[in-house]
Amino acid sequence: MSEAKSALPGARFDGIASVEEAGLNGMITLRGDLDDTALAKALREVTGCALPGPREVVMAGDKGAAWMSPDELLVMVPHGEAEAAVAALDAALGESHALAVNVSDARAVFDVRGSHAREVLGKLMPVDFSAAAFGPGQIRRSRMAQVPAAVWMTGEDAFRVVCFRSVAQYVFDLLKTAASEGGEVGLYA
Amino acid sequence: MLILECPCCGVKGEETEFHGGGEAHIKRFGPGSSEEEFHDYLFAKENPRGVHFERWRHVNGCGKWFHVARCTRTLEVFGSYSAQTTEPPQEIRDAITARRPGWRWREFS
Numbered sequence: 001m002s003e004a005k006s007a008l009p010g011a012r013f014d015g016i017a018s019v020e021e022a023g024l025n026g027m028i029t030l031r032g033d034l035d036d037t038a039l040a041k042a043l044r045e046v047t048g049c050a051l052p053g054p055r056e057v058v059m060a061g062d063k064g065a066a067w068m069s070p071d072e073l074l075v076m077v078p079h080g081e082a083e084a085a086v087a088a089l090d091a092a093l094g095e096s097h098a099l100a101v102n103v104s105d106a107r108a109v110f111d112v113r114g115s116h117a118r119e120v121l122g123k124l125m126p127v128d129f130s131a132a133a134f135g136p137g138q139i140r141r142s143r144m145a146q147v148p149a150a151v152w153m154t155g156e157d158a159f160r161v162v163c164f165r166s167v168a169q170y171v172f173d174l175l176k177t178a179a180s181e182g183g184e185v186g187l188y189a
Numbered sequence: 190m191l192i193l194e195c196p197c198c199g200v201k202g203e204e205t206e207f208h209g210g211g212e213a214h215i216k217r218f219g220p221g222s223s224e225e226e227f228h229d230y231l232f233a234k235e236n237p238r239g240v241h242f243e244r245w246r247h248v249n250g251c252g253k254w255f256h257v258a259r260c261t262r263t264l265e266v267f268g269s270y271s272a273q274t275t276e277p278p279q280e281i282r283d284a285i286t287a288r289r290p291g292w293r294w295r296e297f298s
């Protein structure tokens with residue numbers, strides 16, 4: 001078996017906010033009928049998380065689940081546990097019409113932290129990142145410059161960004177530019 | 190700028206988060222139809238100045254298709270609604286009538 005490697009191991013930038021590649025993360029796409037109680041039960045069994053409501057993200061320790069669309073969840077587990085989690089989901093889902101796929105290596109993950117983190121993201125996405133409009137527990141899928149990205153908060157002034165692995169360098173460069181020293185706008189101050 | 194609300198995920202976003210899919214409520218003419226019907230299905234589209242019905246996809250968001258009723262002249266959006274319908278629901282028609290009395294679009298009013 002080959003050694004798993006994240007998109008940009010160790011990539012980090014410090015400006016008005018810090019941008020850091022978040023390394024290997026286990027991610028599973030779970031598609032199915034979110035009203036199916038078997039799906040919620042399978043999710044709880046495998047992650048300990050309750051079913052997230054629309055545009056919500058739920059975390060339980062090092063596992064989590066995010067609402068991606070009316071029939072799709074993003075299930076998060078440690079990278080090394082993803083295959084086992086898919087098998088556990090499959091077993092728990094039984095005859096339910098659902099699909100669990102390990103997409104860990106198709107993604108890149110970044111952490112943007114600091115008092116200007118909202119602003120850095122606000123420059124790149126057509127989204128209101130003011131504290132009144134966006135807070136912990138919410139996930140927002142949108143566009144980051146020219147590529148799709150999803151964002152949620154992992155703590156105060158701390159955001160996690162997920163994009164496709166194929167555009168990891170592009171997204172890191174975008175975040176770097178937006179977080180450059182002297183780039184404060186003060187919109188959310 | 191066009192501000193659209195996706196009825197599938199509830200996100201209100203600006204136009205570039207979405208992708209336009211052309212005219213809504215088109216009746217498909219496929220195998221067995223006449224050449225003229227097929228031609229019109231493919232190429233003859235409404236091009237109204239005012240009330241228009243369109244298909245949009247939340248391409249950078251939840252990925253779902255939906256319908257939008259809007260004004261091509263002012264970019265005013267009257268409402269968005271499910272793609273799983275062959276005609277605009279009554280509340281959308283009422284919303285348009287409130288803003289554009291006497292409007293007509295194809296067979297809808």
Ligand SMILES: [Zn+2]
Pocket residue numbers: 195196197198199200247250251252253
């Ligand atoms: Zn949507």
